[in-house]
Amino acid sequence: MITNLITPGTTAFAALCLAGYLLLANALAYTAFAVDKSRAIRAERRIPERSLLILATLGGWIGAKLAQHRLRHKTRKQPFGILLNLSVLVIPGLIATAILLQSDLTWDKLTTQAGTTAQGLFASSDSATLPRRFGPGSAAP
Template sequence: MAGRIIEWNMVEPPRKRTKTPRAAIGLAALATAGALVQVGLLPAMLGLAWLVASAVAYLMYWADKAAAGRGARRIPENTLHLAGLLGGWPGALLAQQQFRHKTIKQPFQVVFWLTVVANLGLFAWLAHSGMAAALTG
């Protein structure tokens, strides 16, 4: 074996596929909100607000991933979490899967899923208590 050259493969190993179908969960959440609006269980303004928040969160993740690739200034993680907490988590899930962004970092994911639970709790309370109807007129 003396004199044999060993070649090192510098290619990054393939990432494991996530067990969570992020895009499917995000799309199902938005579809459920749309269905609730259609049957009158959710005010249209609240459904629209959730959709807009999701679009904003999606764009924020896209911009953060692009900035990471360029080595430019990033969007703070707390800002991404706030977007999710305010209803943008379905769009964030879509972006996480599409851009493969923020899916491996476990501390981020723990806080992210806590914001999802908190948003769903608030969403359910607003819808169930009648506050959503009062807020939207």
């Protein structure tokens, strides 16, 4: 029964693949930070910051942030910290851009829809009557 759910082409299979990818990406990012910290302590050749940021950007952001806090590594390097925090926005931004590019949504349609929705929300309708109240103190109309 469960094998029927996790077959190629199903949503469960795609979710399983995504979970596996994210697990691998976060493990790689955490390991890279740990290796870089170890090399920093031993005054050996370091892993370039660009490589660490690429690993974080490609889905390993949680592993990178976890390693940064647990290992106390690269916490004072402010340009790196800001770039690491911004790297989490890259993939969702790319996905949102791809969705918008695939849709037929244009700026004109978007502004027209927003204007129509706003007019519907703020329009006063005089024909609408308030519901009748029941109970003590309510007068019959």
